[in-house]
Amino acid sequence: MFKNAILLSLIFSSLSLLSVAQTITPLQQGKRTSIRGLSVVDDSVAWISGSRGNIAITSNGGKTWAWQQVKGFEQADFRDIEAFSGKEAVIMSSGAPALILKTTDGGTNWQVKYRNTDTAYFLDAMEFDNPKHGIILGDPIKDKFLLLETNDGAETWYPFKNQPGAMKGEAAFAASGTCLRINKGEINIVTGGPITHLLTANLKKPVWNSIDLPITQGVSSKGAFSVASDNAMIVGGNYSKDKNPDSVACILASGKEKITYNPVQKGPAGYQSCIELINKNIYLTTGTSGSNITTDGGKTWAKIDNTSYNVCRKAKNGKLVLLAGDGGKIGIFQP
Helix, strand or coil: CHHHHHHHHHHHHHHHHHHHHCEEEEEECCCCCCEEEEEECECCCEEEEECCCEEEEECCCCCCCEEEECCCCCCCEEEEEEECCCCCEEEEEECCCEEEEEECCCCCCCEEEEEECCCCCCEEEEEECCCCCEEEEEEEECCEEEEEEECCCCCCCEECCCCCECCCCCECCCCCCCCEEEECCEEEEECECCCCEEEEEECCCCCCEEEECCCCCCCCCEEEEEECCCCCEEEEEEHHHCCCCCCCEEEEEECCCCEEEEECCECCCCCCCEEEEEECCEEEEEECCEEEEECCCCCECEEEECCCCCEEEECCECCCEEEECHHHCEEEEEC
């Protein structure tokens, strides 16, 4: 019994140290911009995009940032960004007009690759599965979610071959650029409003499958906001009551016949607008209610920071994990 007690004590001590070690450290704040777009290329290079036409890039892992307002687009709300290097990036503007811009010289010059002045167009998220192929998701138009596709590195955009259907009032949230993901040739979209769905389709044969999710729903402020890059976990909640922890996360439960999602027993502490796979069973989430982490594939969660952020992203090639939010706030996750 004495040996067992010592063993349990060591286990709990290790868990306590692990919890303490996982921290989020502020890097920068104070800019008059709300950041929702974040793309981390590697352990050195990352880009962010935000309101008031603001863009920033770091080449030293977030220690310093070079800011700019994109000339001629000072009022644009750049809700998402996809970067491929320190030179090449694509930004997407929500609201009217709907815009897609690209730079190949580190942001010195930006070229308009798509522009639509129709006020029905509201772009929510952008995802590239390789430097040439990407998808942009927009709110429904005539009961169909808008999907735009490029196969030439964002030079040209055209409607996706099969647009997924939407129920009345259903929409996607332009909160962190992660309500849309592409995973192993599958498009994954999470929605909210009167009902919360996961919409999935194969890129080659896009027949859409709609799965009801056990995440809070019923009004325009509720729903699923983000799906992990491996499509194993989804988070969301109610952004108008962000401290409410009820039904804000669910875990993939796959079977031979179909895919379903189950609610977690003890989820993140409140509304979360973004989830990111860190490593194997480790996921980081963030939102205006703070940031949370799970190390057991979503079964149990621990809150590690109270600061409000909108988005968290890990390096495509590396270990760097950054967060960003309102007031030009940027933070770094230290595991």
